[in-house]
Each structure stands twice: as structure tokens, then as C-alpha cells.
Amino acid sequence: MPGSHVVVVGGSAGAVDALAKMVGGLPSDFAAAICVAIHYPPNTKSTLPEILRRAGSLPAFHAGNRERLTPGRIYIAPPGSHLAFSDGETRIIDGPRENWHRPSVDVLFRSAAEVYNTAAIGVIISGMLDDGSAGLAAIKAHGGTGIAQDPVDAAFPDMPRNAISSGGADYVLRAEDIPRELQRLVERPIAEPPADFPMLDKTGTGASDYERDQASNFTCPECGGSLFDIEQPAVPHYRCRVGHAYSPHVLLASQSDHLEAALWTALRSVEEQAELSRRLAMRSRASKLDRASERMERRAQRLRECGETIRRALHEGALKDEDVDKGEPEQEKAEEV
Secondary structure, eight states, X not given: OOSSOEEEEEEOTTHHHHHHHHHHTSOTTOSSEEEEEEOOOTTOOOOHHHHHHHHSSSOEEEOOTTXXXXXXXXXXXXXXXXXXXXXXXXXXXXXXXXXXXXXXXXXXXXXXXHHHGGGEEEXXXXXXXXXXXXXXXXXXXXXXXXXXXXXXXXXXXXXXXXXXXXXXXXXXXXXXXXXXXXXXXHXXXXXXXXXXXXXXXXXXXXXXXTTTSEEEEEEOTTTOOEEEEEOOSSOOEEEETTSOEEOHHHHHHHHHHHHHHHHHHHHHHHHHHHXXXXXXXXXXXXXTOHHHHHHHHHHHHHHHHHHHHHHXXXXXXXXXOTTOOOOHHHHHHHHHO
């Protein structure tokens, strides 16, 4: 049994403001370690430790590998790495991305559920899409406690709203009210873990157990491998042979990106063929090959019409879904504040 609770916090776009409010409301003798996974744009420098140190009285640092967790300290997943746990210590994992991200909230939360069971407290704050929903459901299934920021209070409500919909949230609170609840929760005795709780998907470094999992008929947007259905508490997700993982919402968004890229490639190819057919028609006409010229002109016209159909679909936003967004640029701006 762990000696104290651990609080894990996850968010994305708009999360820095909510996290600063939380940290600002906690006392310097807070009786649990706090571990944070916030989505960062790739290859950026995170100033989150400095922001959180200014916001409250708790020391905040980017987590190192094999650090012993100490109550009253904030451990932040460094950009480009997952944060997980083993034997009361942090683990920094450069494994496959989950839900487009490394660090991933689901990786942190699943690890907290697996290692800390009833001593784990998960908090989902502002962000887009649904990274963290499966992880919060896992914490609850292992006897821990789930908190979600009130979507009305969140700058970007998707992540808390999806976590609530998945059934992982025991409490729905405004960011400024979360510290009071956390203080109450960490003062409770740690209960015995449930006698039977579900097995969790492998954390961070794991690939699909394709002998157990069922093929989904979808392909991984990152490596092109087959995706397998992963059975998890409340929230299904997909993982490929090498370990990339996606929630349904993130997989849909990623497929939309790939579809748009494929259509731009198709448009370029169609327009090039139309232009080449036009030039062949001109050469045939100059050589008085009328039938060949007419055939090439008809082909060029059909290709131009096909290209216009593709162009309209792209330019008129037929592929876009306003609810599907990675949320990274907003997070980058938030960290500059």
C-alpha cells in the first residue's frame, strides 16, 4: 500500500490558467505529490514549472527519471516524454505517442491507476478532444477518485466534458474549487483496493497484444500498421502493433487530416494530368490528328471537372468538423502569458 495519495492532472489548450488556479489554492504543506501532463506543441520549451511556482507555494519541476515522489511537490512531464510510475518513483518514457501526444494524459492516469489504486486522484482540466477520458475511467475502476473541471468553467470544454461522459468523474468543479476538494480527499485514509479490477492496457511503451486484441479494420495514421480494439473501462481505444494509441475522437480527427492531405495530392495529380492532356491535344491538332486531339480534349475536360469537385470539397470546408481540433496553438499561447 502507498504511504500517501498521488494527484495526477491532465489538460491541453487552456489548461495552464486552470492549473495555476488549482496550484494557487493549495497550501505549502499539501499532503500529496502532484504529477502533471499537459500537451505541448512539438519541439517547444515549457515554462510551466516557472508559471506554477509563481502561482502558488508548491515547488514545481520537470520530472526526472526515477525520482522518489514527495508530498507537496509538483512533477511535470517534460515535453516529448511520457510520465509514469513504478515503485513509488517517476518514470520518464520516450515511447510511442498516444492521442497524438507525448506526454499523454492517458499514459499518466493509467499508470497512476495501476500503481496507486485507491490512493490515486485524477483531475481533468481544459483541453480539446478526449485524451484522459480512458485514464480517468481507469482510476475510478481501480478504486481511485476522479475530478473534472466544470466544462462551463473551462476555456476548452472537450476534455472535461468527455471525461464526465465516460463516467470517470466523481466530482465536477470549477478550477478555483478543486483545491478545497483535493485537500479533503488527501486527508482521508487510503482504502484497500478492490478485490477485482480490470486489467489495463500497457503503459506508454506497450504495443497491442494482437493475440488477445481484435483487429479493428482501421490503420494507424502514424505508421500505417493495423489498429486493434483495446478493451478498457468505459472508453474504447485503438492501439497498433508498435504502440501508437488513439481514442475514437482522436482517430477520427487524425483520419480527417490524412483524408485532406490525400485530396490535396489527388487534386495536384488531376490538374497535372489535365494540363498534360491539353498539351497533347494541342500537339495532335498541330499534326492534324483530329481524332486524337478530340480524345485528349475530352480527357482534359473530364479531369478539370473532377479537379473542380475536389477543390470545392477542400475550399468549402466539407471535410472539417468544428469539434475536431488538436488544440496545440492555444496551449502554446497560454504558456507565453
